Amino acid sequence: MTVQTLHVALNERSYPIYIGGDLSLAEYLLPHIAGHQVMIVSNTVVAPLYLARYRDVLNEAGKTVAECILPDGESYKTLESLNLIFDALMSNRFNRDCTILALGGGVVGDMAGFAAASFQRGVHFVQVPTTLLSQVDSSVGGKTGVNHPLGKNMIGAFKQPKAVLADMMLLGSLPDRELSAGLAEVIKYALIGDEDFLVWLETHMTELVARNPAKLAEAVYRSCAHKARIVAADEHEMGERALLNLGHTFGHAIESYMGYGQWLHGEAVAVGMLMAADLSARLGWIKAHDVVRVRNILRDANLPVNVPDIAPDDFLTLMGQDKKVLEGRLRLVLLKRIGEGVITREFDLQLLMQTLGNKTPGVEVI
Amino acid sequence: MTVQTLHVALNERSYPIYIGGDLSLAEYLLPHIAGHQVMIVSNTVVAPLYLARYRDVLNEAGKTVAECILPDGESYKTLESLNLIFDALMSNRFNRDCTILALGGGVVGDMAGFAAASFQRGVHFVQVPTTLLSQVDSSVGGKTGVNHPLGKNMIGAFKQPKAVLADMMLLGSLPDRELSAGLAEVIKYALIGDEDFLVWLETHMTELVARNPAKLAEAVYRSCAHKARIVAADEHEMGERALLNLGHTFGHAIESYMGYGQWLHGEAVAVGMLMAADLSARLGWIKAHDVVRVRNILRDANLPVNVPDIAPDDFLTLMGQDKKVLEGRLRLVLLKRIGEGVITREFDLQLLMQTLGNKTPGVEVI
Numbered sequence: 001m002t003v004q005t006l007h008v009a010l011n012e013r014s015y016p017i018y019i020g021g022d023l024s025l026a027e028y029l030l031p032h033i034a035g036h037q038v039m040i041v042s043n044t045v046v047a048p049l050y051l052a053r054y055r056d057v058l059n060e061a062g063k064t065v066a067e068c069i070l071p072d073g074e075s076y077k078t079l080e081s082l083n084l085i086f087d088a089l090m091s092n093r094f095n096r097d098c099t100i101l102a103l104g105g106g107v108v109g110d111m112a113g114f115a116a117a118s119f120q121r122g123v124h125f126v127q128v129p130t131t132l133l134s135q136v137d138s139s140v141g142g143k144t145g146v147n148h149p150l151g152k153n154m155i156g157a158f159k160q161p162k163a164v165l166a167d168m169m170l171l172g173s174l175p176d177r178e179l180s181a182g183l184a185e186v187i188k189y190a191l192i193g194d195e196d197f198l199v200w201l202e203t204h205m206t207e208l209v210a211r212n213p214a215k216l217a218e219a220v221y222r223s224c225a226h227k228a229r230i231v232a233a234d235e236h237e238m239g240e241r242a243l244l245n246l247g248h249t250f251g252h253a254i255e256s257y258m259g260y261g262q263w264l265h266g267e268a269v270a271v272g273m274l275m276a277a278d279l280s281a282r283l284g285w286i287k288a289h290d291v292v293r294v295r296n297i298l299r300d301a302n303l304p305v306n307v308p309d310i311a312p313d314d315f316l317t318l319m320g321q322d323k324k325v326l327e328g329r330l331r332l333v334l335l336k337r338i339g340e341g342v343i344t345r346e347f348d349l350q351l352l353m354q355t356l357g358n359k360t361p362g363v364e365v366i
Numbered sequence: 367m368t369v370q371t372l373h374v375a376l377n378e379r380s381y382p383i384y385i386g387g388d389l390s391l392a393e394y395l396l397p398h399i400a401g402h403q404v405m406i407v408s409n410t411v412v413a414p415l416y417l418a419r420y421r422d423v424l425n426e427a428g429k430t431v432a433e434c435i436l437p438d439g440e441s442y443k444t445l446e447s448l449n450l451i452f453d454a455l456m457s458n459r460f461n462r463d464c465t466i467l468a469l470g471g472g473v474v475g476d477m478a479g480f481a482a483a484s485f486q487r488g489v490h491f492v493q494v495p496t497t498l499l500s501q502v503d504s505s506v507g508g509k510t511g512v513n514h515p516l517g518k519n520m521i522g523a524f525k526q527p528k529a530v531l532a533d534m535m536l537l538g539s540l541p542d543r544e545l546s547a548g549l550a551e552v553i554k555y556a557l558i559g560d561e562d563f564l565v566w567l568e569t570h571m572t573e574l575v576a577r578n579p580a581k582l583a584e585a586v587y588r589s590c591a592h593k594a595r596i597v598a599a600d601e602h603e604m605g606e607r608a609l610l611n612l613g614h615t616f617g618h619a620i621e622s623y624m625g626y627g628q629w630l631h632g633e634a635v636a637v638g639m640l641m642a643a644d645l646s647a648r649l650g651w652i653k654a655h656d657v658v659r660v661r662n663i664l665r666d667a668n669l670p671v672n673v674p675d676i677a678p679d680d681f682l683t684l685m686g687q688d689k690k691v692l693e694g695r696l697r698l699v700l701l702k703r704i705g706e707g708v709i710t711r712e713f714d715l716q717l718l719m720q721t722l723g724n725k726t727p728g729v730e731v732i
Contacts, residue, residue, distance in 0.1 A: 090520060
């Protein structure tokens with residue numbers, strides 16, 4: 001399988017994403033390891049499957065390797081768990097020339113990245129995302145951090161990796177639900193910026209769900225390329241980058257209501273995107289059948305398409321906690337048309353309340 | 367008293383330091399407050415003395431003000447205390463347009479700054495340092511962070527403030543020991559880069575110890591100007607900036623041995639600088655009477671000039687924990703001459719051991 005390389009252009013912090021299957025670690029990992037000390041941060045699910053291969057290659061290359069295995073799950077994405085990484089770095093006497101290697105999904109990547117941003121005020125960072133979601137989402141953009149009990153991702157840093165290895169082989173052990181959650185983010189890129197990609201996804205969704213490695217690699221490449229273009233133009237999320245939050249304000253509210261860890265992030269975003277489509281249709285920007293199209297592609301990716309039974313007023317309160325509240329005014333990402341997202345404060349509250357009350361968007365007539 | 371403004375030049379992150387007495391908050395503080403929400407971070411000693419004035423001025427300007435009062439002292443410079451700031455921000459529903467105002471010494475500034483760097487991946491930050499040490503040290507350079515049980519300042523970020531208000535009026539309540547600790551850092555700038563400044567300090571040390579506001583302001587201005595030049599050339603401490611660590615490797619070892627909080631940071635740095643001078647003399651770079659001169663200016667500033675009774679081997683181990691260890695080789699800041707610091711790995715270990723064994727540098731004949 002051909003390895004594709006995507007260069008994320010951020011001036012002196014530019015880096016490559018290698019996308020392929022069974023990537024050669026000698027060729028794609030070792031050149032990006034600075035210093036002699038490598039801390040592999042992983043979790044209790046991923047480490048038994050894949051960690052030994054990375055440790056062995058690094059050891060053979062003469063590196064000192066230590067490990068920090070975190071508990072698995074979003075509920076452990078906390079300052080307390082982050083401190084376990086600092087403890088491991090300090091007790092192994094790691095210095096500021098070390099490299100932190102994240103081997104895991106988004107939670108591991110976010111925590112390892114924040115640790116790399118903060119340890120001695122910044123050390124090297126390399127990412128090996130082991131879920132589809134983290135391959136298409138966390139591997140571009142440099143957002144790292146942990147949750148606060150009162151809100152997700154409230155504490156963190158922007159930290160760019162030295163390299164990302166997106167290896168389709170690692171997706172073989174991914175549970176079906178997590179594969180689908182990753183596909184939700186893939187669909188997002190199509191919805192906000194690329195209708196051709198949506199057509200491609202509609203054509204190949206069966207192969208993607210069946211984990212065809214070449215098709216998955218193509219989806220990862222197109223998703224990362226899309227995100228990289230946006231991030232390069234807006235590294236610190238002042239403008240266009242907020243488009244990437246399509247479905248996230250609705251989705252965060254759902255996650256918050258359900259309790260983190262009940263719904264996967266991608267599942268909540270899927271329903272959130274469908275709600276954004278529903279509101280966009282109520283505003284007259286897209287057609288009712290476009291909402292059906294969004295519902296269908298999500299359903300084909302085995303994602304949830306019905307909204308949890310949250311009273312509209314409660315839903316709004318949950319959305320009000322979101323950090324996308326600027327000066328007290330809610331800003332949403334909606335769809336001007338399929339393939340064109342828009343960041344807007346211009347929506348009628350009544351229409352929003354109708355959307356919040358519709359538990360089966362794309363089914364009922366708007 | 368005239369207000370002097372020093373501009374720290376760091377491209378888009380440049381900011382002013384206002385140096386004076388009883389600074390007008392309307393003129394110097396309010397223009398630098400972004401957004402409507404201000405979190406004043408202070409400690410239990412400073413808050414009762416000064417916080418009300420800042421809160422009132424901000425309230426009168428229509429800002430929403432909340433407070434986070436931390437326990438006082440280096441021993442509380444931890445991730446746990448940092449989390450108190452995040453708790454306060456979240457429970458008061460602060461958004462990403464808020465400003466964090468640090469009102470306190472170095473510990474408050476380091477923690478408030480790291481919180482400002484990390485909260486929502488970065489919010490605005492304004493510093494009002496209330497100690498001489500923090501006025502000359504923490505107000506330039508953007509170093510923020512907390513300690514780890516196994517090492518100082520191991521977790522943090524580079525975060526530049528929007529403005530710094532160095533108000534000599536705030537030094538009136540400063541304990542004598544802390545004034546002297548600040549003078550240690552002032553003396554440091556003279557030793558590493560400005561012999562004329564050392565002569566000025568030798569001339570005016572009596573007035574500085576007596577807290578003459580105009581003389582203190584002059585010392586703060588010259589110190590900050592010196593640090594600002596170095597930091598502007600080397601923001602992320604890759605080279606020249608390490609000169610600012612004169613006395614710190616020895617000093618950290620002393621702090622670590624004594625237990626944080628027993629010796630003030632400036633006291634440990636004072637003895638550390640004297641040890642650096644001692645080693646520089648043993649290397650033949652400065653004269654024995656230069657070491658006496660360093661001892662005398664420190665003594666005139668009421669600083670300790672004798673080394674704690676630590677066995678040389680233990681001292682070296684304590685130094686080995688220091689983050690200035692690069693690839694396992696110890697790098698020290700020494701003096702090529704009075705007024706010229708140098709970063710070097712070129713020193714004889716035997717001479718270093720002699721320095722570590724000399725508990726009264728500047729007294730015994732080298």
